[in-house]
Structure formats: C-alpha cells, structure tokens
Amino acid sequence: MTLAAFQRALCDLIRSPDACLDLRAGVPGVLTHYDLSPRERDRLLDIVWQRGMSTNCTLYRSNRVTPIYTLLHYTCVVLGDRLKDTLDGYWAASDLHDLEFKHEIHRFSRFVRKQIEASAIVDPFIEEVLEFELALNDLRFAPRRDVLRGLQAQRETAERGSASFELHPLIRVIPFRHEPGELLRSLADRRVPQELPEVESFLVISRVDEELSARTLEPAMGRVLWRLQTDGEISSSREILDGLVENGFVVSTG
C-alpha cells in the first residue's frame, strides 16, 4: 500500500527542512526509500515548494520543544545559547515516539546526560537542575491517591511483620553542589548565577500533601536519604532514622 509510504515520506519531510531543500534542489535519493505512486511523488515535489511546508516544519519543531521548554524550563535556562544545538542534536538522534510530555522529557534527559558524560555539555549547574526538574515532574505525574492507598495497605501488613524502611514513594531527594534556594531563585528570574560557591546540599521535594513542597536538609540526613533512594539501603544512627520517620520522609514497610 503506497499511502503508508507517502505518509512516511511526508512526515520525514516535515521533520527535516534540509530534506525539503534537497528535494527542491533535485538532490537525488531523497525519495528513493519510499514506495510511491507517480501521483504521490508529484504531490511531494509540489508540496516542498509551498509556503505552508515551512509552516509545517516550524510547527513540528515548536511542538517538539514545548514539553521540554514547559517541564524542563530551568534546564533550558541553564543551557542558554547551547539550547538550540542541543535540541538539534537530540532531534537528529531521536525519533518522536509520542507527544506525551512525560516521556519526551525523559528521552531528552537521557540525551543530555550522555552529552554531559561525553563532556559535550560542560556546566556547573546542569546536572543538579536537570535532576531536580525530573524529580519534580515525576511527582507531578504520580498517581498520588493510589500511592497513598497502596502505602496504607503496606503499613497494615507491616504491623504484623518485622520492620524495614524505604523512602516515601511521594518523596524525592536531589543532591546539589550549590545552595539550591539561591540557584533556583536565579533560574526563576531566567538568570544563571555567574558564580555560586560549592556546598553540599540536599533538597527534598514532596507530594505527600496535595501541593508540592520543597525543603533543604542538613547533609547528614540528606546523605542517608540519598543512599536510600539510590541503593535502597539505610545506614544511619537511630536518632537520624527516627528524625526521617518523624518527618514522613521514610516509611516502615515490613
């Protein structure tokens, strides 16, 4: 069925202004991978000259950037002038599987992390800001009531068994290398701080209550929670553990 090939070719042109220009210029091979009827081929050759094709290409990019710019806004502010190249690289490397905001930001984050690992992006703030925004969105999308109901059921079982502890499922811990309050306030003003002293900090964000809330933790507590979040292990004094349980950060699961 050539209609499917025609649709694929049309969508490939919409996502690639360069391919449109190549087709206009008569560069051979642009359409060779598609099983097209002569009428479909003629239509595509006509479409790339239409003003609306440029609109389609621009809307495609605009629609793809929307989830990233909306939900990873501070990360975009930190990337600043590097954002365009980063997006171009991401779009070249990744197909658009769906337009679910939640999925798109995770795909983009994986790309950014790889860029950081490869030192293609070097920035003092990017990692902590990215992880902060991912955690925030993770909680925003969490099915809060279901989670709380599940936790309650788990607690009822735990009362009959031996106690073990885990991070509350509606809590996230983010380690910062800079004072989070000052950094995030700057980014809220769309301003990347010129200089911020390095200091070990931990920010805890919570959606245990309906509204999201955040607070900084003193490092000893933060390290314990961070380890619990990443390795599932708790290693602390009874005093710290009691403090974490009292604050609702850690729950007993049996």
Place this chain on the structure above:
Amino acid sequence: MYNPALPEFLRTDLDAIDFLEITSDMFWTDRGIGASPPRFEEVETWVDVLESILPQRPVTAHNIGLSIGNAGYFDLEYIAHLAAWQRRYRFPWQSDHLSFAEVTAADGTEHHAGVAVPLPYDRDVLEMVVERVDRFQQIVSAPFLLENSVYFVSFRDQDMSEPEFLNALTRRTGCGVLLDVHNLYANARNHGFDAKGFLAELDLTTVVETHVAGGTEYAGMYTDSHSGPCPQPVWELLEYLVPRAPNLRAVTFEFHDSYYGILGPAGVRAELQRAREIFAAPSVAPQ
C-alpha cells in the same frame, strides 16, 4: 473546551457554560502501543475536575489520539479505552480529527508526526476512513463526529474536494461532522478559497458541533493557535452557519491555556456569550 487554566473559572463561573468539552487524551498518559497494562495511566487531578463537573453539566469527549488517517496502523486498543470511558462517563458524543498524527515507520513502529497531517481527499483514502469509522462506531457506543482539520499544504490532483469527501463519509457511515469554523476560516484565508462556498457544498444537516477560536500569523501562514478571542470573520461564519445547520447542537470555544492571562474570566465569558447569542438567534430562512 477544557484546558489547564480553567479549574478556577469552572468553580467561579460555571453558569457561563452550558456544557464542557474535554480533550480526553489529556486526562491520561498513554504508555504506548503494546505497553504492559495499564497502558493508559489516568491523571488523578484532571479526572477529579471531570468528575466534579459531570453531575452539573453535560461533558463531550474530543479526542486527539485516534489518528484515523494513519494508513499503517489503526489502534483498536486505544478505541477500546475510549469505549471504556464512554461506559463510565456516557458522553453525548465523541469526536476526533480527519487527519493523522501517528505515522508507521518502515520497521513497523509507530511514531508521532509532530503535527496533525492532512489527508488527500482520494477514493482509496475514503474507503480506508469509512471502514475505520464503521469499526469505531461498532466499538464505542456514542455518536461519532469527525472534525475538518486545518492544513498548511494542499495536495494537487485530488479525487474530491473536502466537502465532497465529508459528504461521502457521513452518507456512508452515518457519522457526523464537527465543523471547526476557525479551521475553515484559516484554510480559506491561507489557500484563497471562499469559506461560504465550502459551506454551500457541505451537507450541513450532518454538522452536530462547531468550534470557534482565535488564531495567529505564524511562519508565513494563519494558524489555529487558539490564541484568545475569535476574529470577526469567524463570528460571521458562525452566524452564516447556524441557521443552515438544523442538527447543530453545540458551539465550543477553544483557547490555549497560555492565553488565559490575556482573556481573563471576563474575556472567556464574553466569547461564550457571543457564541450563545448567535446560536440562540431566531432562525431565518437561509439565502
């Protein structure tokens, strides 16, 4: 049309609306074709709003995920989910768009096209869409409408005009038309045809709902950006349509939530009031 800016408006200004339309896909996250169940994870806070409105106003479902024109794949799992929501919420009707947004790659995987892509109005496309509308209507127990899409490129050498295509589709399947008057205005403006001529060609007895909205010039074309108030020509088209569409049951005002700051509650009320006045105006013999 519901958007994330509206929960407060619905609490304070519910009297301004006669019904609410939701984009049902915004009420869940779709984990994708073939995902382990549940594929559709509901967004709790949104569902709460829906369930708070349902006892007070009728709610219609306007979907964006059917991608009825995607030649490579027809998502029956998605339709089964819409059927489940229909059983749960009993929408007076459901609708989607006459276009495609999902496209099947050469390896058979599904990708999002990034934009809603128009269909050529050809006989083979009509056959495909007719078959799919029939299938939808067998599975989802609600009247089904398809919306005329905005398009920025046109296909040369089509078998039919858009109204001819819609007329054949509704005649063969019994589905209705959701006539987006703003999309019609945008297409007429961008492609230089007469919107009233389009309406004269379309079987207006099939129009059950209409959308009105605002738009903007963007990247060289007038787009359906839903940016605030409706332009005057859209109201004029609505005035022209209403007395000629005997089965029209609803006029829906769409705006993007990012424009709520500009519109404000008073602006939304004003648009709704204007739509209501046109809809309720005494019918005159169409000329």
